[in-house]
Amino acid sequence: MKRKVLIGALMITMLSLAGCNDEIFEETGSGVSSEAIEETAPDKQEAYTDKQEADTDKQEDDTDEQDASDNAQTDENDSSTSDFDPTKDFMADYTADIEKEVEAAISSASSIQDEFDKVVKIAAKYDEYAQEAIGQADMNMASAWSVTVYDYELNSLWGRIDKSADEATKERLLSAQRNWNSMKEDVIISEIGPREESGTIYPLSYNNCMGSLTYNRDVILASELAKIKGESFTMPERALYNTYVDTQGTSEIYSTMVITQSMEGDDIVKLALYREKDIEGSFTKKGNEELEFTDDTGSIKGIIKYGWDGATFEVTQGDDIIATGEKHVFDMAF
Structure with missing residues (x-):
């Protein structure tokens, strides 16, 4: 059996050579018989086959190395690509796949800015996938x-801050991060109401x-890590619809300001002012992250300024509870 395999290998080799070089084909002609091939000395035949197998192994190794290089180049050029389509089964758990994709983006990034841009691109891709869901369960x-994308990035950013920040910076950011963790559920309730x-x-x-809260937190942490590493980082434009809280320097929420839209699509602000009262009203945009607010009764007016470092509400027209000239500071942006 081994002898027949060796004969077949030699015949294929000779035919290949004939196809590449007409002179060889003309010299050997079609009169080369299998009997003549079988007379090849066994030790020479086996040596030739071993060499042929070694050459084949080397070619396969070279091919594997080239494939690995190509894959690495693909990941480096576009780490937001993935080899699975989550829309085929919306109910499956893709956490591990998504986290692997984000980790690849982090590993291939040339800077914190580059990393953050790649992560945002990945999240946008999954948002597009999510748009294909039809049933409520699939959409949920x-x-x-x-959210998984931004949550993985948050934990990665914090892990690197924890390792590289000086003690004063770490203590400041750790306090803020703990507040964010403890307050985020209350902030969500203030925005969308309780589940029941x-x-x-x-x-x-x-x-x-x-997802919005975690993205915003990622922006803050990415900015801080870039500062620690001595890199530049451009803060993206702060979205209009967000929540701000007044902690009064503690780990508790005293007042909240939610800039959002009503069910009808109208721009509204919901203010819950500590030891005063809850106010709801509309606003007009003045530009430069500044809004002109009027409550629903028309008795309270004010100017709202907002940004990544928090927001303020300055009363320009008050009532019997909220005095004109009051300024409320919301020191934490969600």
């Missing part, structure tokens, strides 16, 4: 994909809100 599941007041759409609303 798919809405968590981009909603229906099957609640997980979708919750995930959309959590």
